[in-house]
Amino acid sequence: MSDRPLDAQELERYARHIVLPEIGGPGQQKLKRARILVVGAGGIGSPVVLYHAAAGIGTIGIADDDIVSLSNLQRQVLHRTVDVGRSKLDSAAEAVATLNPHVSVVAHRLRLDADNGGAIVAGYDLVIDGSDNFATRYAMADLCEAARRPLVTAAVNRFSGSLTVLKPFESGAEGQPNPGYRDLFPDAPPAGLVPSCAEAGILGVTTGVLGTLAASEAIKLVCGIGEALVGRFLMVDLLTMRIEEIRYRGRRADTSS
16 A cells, blocks of 8 residues: 555645645655554654654554553543543554544554564664653664664653654764764663652643654654754753753764764
């Protein structure tokens, strides 16, 4: 299906994309062919899945092993009240089918880790990590680097969040290797140091903002447009409405310079 030209319905559906010179028909065809894996169907994954379905990403893989709970609904807009108690994957697949029948959903009913994720990651063009724990973030970074897949990784905390794009298997404009996740975070914080959303709370909109930014970065990567957040760590504070950026380099780059 993804190799077929856009049909009349798709041309009308994506008309506002197609008139953008940066995307156009060729870019929309790239989106239709794209296979994107979303890790987590929660607060960050919800806007990612919805906006990618609306944008016409041909295949959206979703990895999650959780069910919808009532306390999720304050931020996880992919799910509805009637979905409480259902698998998040089932709820997500239904939401995508309702929004855009041209998009396929592949469900991965598991918590991805270093042991089970290699073949899954390799089956996609890029990965978006919206997980809520450091173990998964480090595992996804390692798996994506090994499979040579771009990784968009986002995290949230109360009223703030962060985002970056990882492509450590490529070199930058100056020929230096791009940084990896451990160049940004060499070690995970001690267990219990960073409170969970259940412990510290989270403004629902925070996950929406970071998830939407992550979805945008992925679309840029697929279409080959703009400047991705490679080597750039974006920090968003919604309480002060400040957006800051830190540029970071890989230790390999520092050693070779």
